[in-house]
Amino acid sequence: MTEARWLTSDEDRAWRGYRRMRSLLDLQLARDLMSDSGLSEADYDVLSTLSETDGHRLRLRELAAHLLWSTSRVSHHTARMQQRGLVVREETPGDARGSMVVLTGEGLHTIREAAPAHVASVRRHLIDLLTKKELAALDTLSHRVIERLGGAAR
């Protein structure tokens, strides 16, 4: 390791701040989302990812790649969401192994109802608290980190 072994006090402060923001923000957004719409963050992510695609459908493996989840997790989670009527699985034309996860009408309705309150929550607890410069810095630095982690941003 050619890098310094410890964090400077500025670095440590920023790192702890980031971690704490991350935890608190997560908790708050999850609380708001559950009380406003009865959805978990996982549910919301699945629904919103699907709603942004053509035909409101994705192969299970692609959905997993978008969400950065294992296929196993997607398989289990969508099975539960299917029980609740939010998605269905359909066969993939041309690949008999394939499983398409498709938004139902109810799923689409659910995400459309849930989105405005969720966006408001994100604004209230994060976006509206940042200056233009901070927002720009967050954008730039996060995309740099993503790139280094090979995260082929969507």
Place this chain on the structure above:
Amino acid sequence: MTEARWLTSDEDRAWRGYRRMRSLLDLQLARDLMSDSGLSEADYDVLSTLSETDGHRLRLRELAAHLLWSTSRVSHHTARMQQRGLVVREETPGDARGSMVVLTGEGLHTIREAAPAHVASVRRHLIDLLTKKELAALDTLSHRVIERLGGAAR
């Protein structure tokens, strides 16, 4: 709601970037930590929190407050860590309900061994990728968000 209903494209880009950085960084740090030291992030957080206190001990409830965990979660998790010899529970003098979670010698040794590699991982994947200004912006904005969320930073 007096706020705008949607995010502008700059805001949306920053928000998605933040979320993706958060997920990728978590996965990478957890992977590094597990392969370097055999610890989960939860284990690491418990050990490092305790190691920073006087006497390397904290009442269960205080530990929960530091970690932003439920007492139930701390109870379950420390029971498992006790099995592995990393912590023990002791009675609290002066409060017969109380449970002190105390780092064992092995727990202290474990966190001391684990810390340098973890710090290096944090540097490599985040800190060293940021400019001075970005680091300062991250510090400032995260503490502002924490404050609004009533998160009485430690």
Place this chain on the structure above:
DNA sequence: GGTACTTTGGTGACATGTCACCAAAGTACC
């Protein structure tokens, strides 16, 4: 010191996520 209320931590049932493994289908190449 008795009564009502609060705090603390634990527990078991259940929800969610991970891991190892598998079967079926697809692909490459002869």
Place this chain on the structure above:
DNA sequence: GGTACTTTGGTGACATGTCACCAAAGTACC
């Protein structure tokens, strides 16, 4: 078209986290 290999998605066992609930102890106040 047969053989070896890869990809896809599912499954069950298990690890981890959440939730509702409880018992025991502590506190306040008369």
